[in-house]
Amino acid sequence: MELPADLDRMLGPRDTVVAEGADAQKYLHSQVSQMLLDLGVGEHRWTFVLEPTGKIVALARVRRTGEDRFELDTDAGFGEALLARLDRFKIRVAADTTLVPSTQDAIDASDEHDRIVTGWPRMGAEIVPGETIPGGTGLTGIAVSYTKGCYPGQELVERMDSRAAQAPRLLRRLEVSEGTSPGDPVIDAGDEVGVVTSVSGRSALAWVKRSSDIGIPVDF
Secondary structure, three states: OOOOOOHHHHHOOEEEEEEEOOOHHHHHHHHEOOOOOOOOOOOEEEEEEEOOOOOEEEEEEEEEEEOOEEEEEEEOOOHHHHHHHHHHOOOOOOOEEEEEOOOOOOOOHHHHHHHHHHOOOOEOOOEOOOOOOHHHOOOHHHHOOOOOOOOOOHHHHHHHHHOOOOOOEEEEEEEOOOOOOOOOEEEEOOEEEEEEEEEEOOEEEEEEEOOOOOOEEOOO
16 A cells, blocks of 8 residues: 555644754664665655664654754654653764654644545554554554664564564554444454544544454555
């Protein structure tokens, strides 16, 4: 599944962490799941920023805006955690990091509907910091480089890939009944197999056990 051309519209408010300095590129590359050493000025890539355990701290888009300047944008409200994680291992590094909080307050309902139909996960809904692993999100194809070298959290990501292992739960797009709400159970053949995370009308996203075939897996 390709990234939608109007993904920016669906993303809603964004916090931005700016990293700039002579070591900015090298340091960021060592901390995220994506290859950044060949990222050109004006280019961007999606990445996960992980705990050493492999759990997600943030899903972010890295944009190189200058020779030694990078911007990482993530869902509003999660920029502070992203900044703290990037600063955690920044010792004797010639790079400054700052947070630019979002100035937009609300998510547009129509944009949220399109996000859910598309299957793009949102921080705090589908991705719970410190709990969610990359393997089930459907985004490893665009947010993970398996050839870039070491970074915090790499062991879990690489182990699942080398063993062709599925995550215990997979993010899926579902059609649900009217009145369904986030937190409601997903039922398949009478068994509870998952939980709804986002809903708009009859379209929903949910985490579903890998043993169930209900819904359509998210896969970008």
